[in-house]
Amino acid sequence: MEKAALEWKQVVKKRDRMVLGPVDLKLYDNYVTALIGRNGSGKSTLMKLAAQLIMPDEGEVTWYGQSYPQGLPTDVRASIAYVPENFASEEDSLKMDDVAAFRAAWYPKWDWQRFEELLNRFDVPGGKKMSKLSKGQRRKFEIAAALAIRPKLLLLDEPSSGLDPFAWKTMMNEIRRCVDEDGASVLLSTHIVEEVRRMADYLVLIDKGRSLGLLEKDALMDRGREIWIGRDDELLAEMPGVVESAIESEGMVRFVTLDYAGSSALLDEAGVKPIRVRALELDEVMEHWMNGGLSN
Numbered sequence: 214m215e216k217a218a219l220e221w222k223q224v225v226k227k228r229d230r231m232v233l234g235p236v237d238l239k240l241y242d243n244y245v246t247a248l249i250g251r252n253g254s255g256k257s258t259l260m261k262l263a264a265q266l267i268m269p270d271e272g273e274v275t276w277y278g279q280s281y282p283q284g285l286p287t288d289v290r291a292s293i294a295y296v297p298e299n300f301a302s303e304e305d306s307l308k309m310d311d312v313a314a315f316r317a318a319w320y321p322k323w324d325w326q327r328f329e330e331l332l333n334r335f336d337v338p339g340g341k342k343m344s345k346l347s348k349g350q351r352r353k354f355e356i357a358a359a360l361a362i363r364p365k366l367l368l369l370d371e372p373s374s375g376l377d378p379f380a381w382k383t384m385m386n387e388i389r390r391c392v393d394e395d396g397a398s399v400l401l402s403t404h405i406v407e408e409v410r411r412m413a414d415y416l417v418l419i420d421k422g423r424s425l426g427l428l429e430k431d432a433l434m435d436r437g438r439e440i441w442i443g444r445d446d447e448l449l450a451e452m453p454g455v456v457e458s459a460i461e462s463e464g465m466v467r468f469v470t471l472d473y474a475g476s477s478a479l480l481d482e483a484g485v486k487p488i489r490v491r492a493l494e495l496d497e498v499m500e501h502w503m504n505g506g507l508s509n
């Protein structure tokens with residue numbers, strides 16, 4: 214069984230207009246998990262709970278099997294890197310070097326070489342005041358600093374927002390390296406399909422404060438197919454996982470299923486050979502999932 218780096222157990226967090234939870238969710242150790250879902254669904258709230266910037270109203274969050282309701286111990290906190298969606302302004306008046314020196318003093322595994330190399334590759338000019346950095350430069354600084362602490366747990370809230378395409382590629386490669394070489398676990402919230410395609414091992418869909426499940430990306434991809442068969446309304450009515458269907462011509466019907474295994478079995482049983490089968494793209498499967506396709 215996979216070990217959990219993080220776990221939300223029956224977690225409830227009340228917000229002004231919505232309630233997150235109860236959420237039961239695991240972040241598997243040494244994998245990249247992408248949090249997907251519409252705006253306001255609760256992704257950042259889950260992330261803040263994981264960084265213990267906020268506490269749950271009910272339930273508990275555990276880090277490597279331990280819950281810390283009195284606050285995260287220093288060594289655990291120092292092993293977590295969190296890049297928020299929006300940055301605090303307290304450091305605005307400080308110079309980049311001073312902010313980096315402060316973090317180096319706080320995080321025992323801080324790696325100056327990695328930090329400077331990343332800033333260089335991100336093309337962020339040194340010596341500036343934090344307030345003088347552009348939005349994208351500030352995010353690059355925060356991503357470099359997050360990777361420089363050599364985290365065990367990396368929490369990234371929409372990290373690509375405002376990044377240029379070169380920095381975006383560098384960031385994705387570095388995150389993958391962090392998992393493959395340093396054994397880190399990554400939780401990433403994103404609206405970008407390409408990011409999910411390139412980086413995620415697992416996907417979690419959040420909808421209106423609830424988790425609609427955690428799925429392995431490859432298993433999710435295996436489920437989605439568009440299939441054309443000779444028209445047979447009875448057979449189509451029995452087909453499992455169908456999220457869309459249309460009569461293509463007099464004798465042909467097309468349907469989209471999120472249960473390819475079940476659909477194939479039924480077609481075999483009926484002795485029907487598909488005219489054509491197309492694997493769905495990741496964005497298509499994600500859209501059907503978001504529209505409730507997997508709960509049918």
Ligand SMILES: Nc1ncnc2c1ncn2[C@@H]1O[C@H](COP(=O)(O)OP(=O)(O)OP(=O)(O)O)[C@@H](O)[C@H]1O
Nearest residue numbers: 228229230231250251252253254255256257258259
């Ligand atoms: N500090 C807060 N106080 C009260 N309510 C909040 C707070 N932060 C977020 N919310 C509310 O909680 C809900 C979930 O917000 P959250 O930021 O977690 O969503 P999200 O999925 O990250 O959205 P997005 O994709 O737009 O970043 C929203 O209804 C939001 O208005």
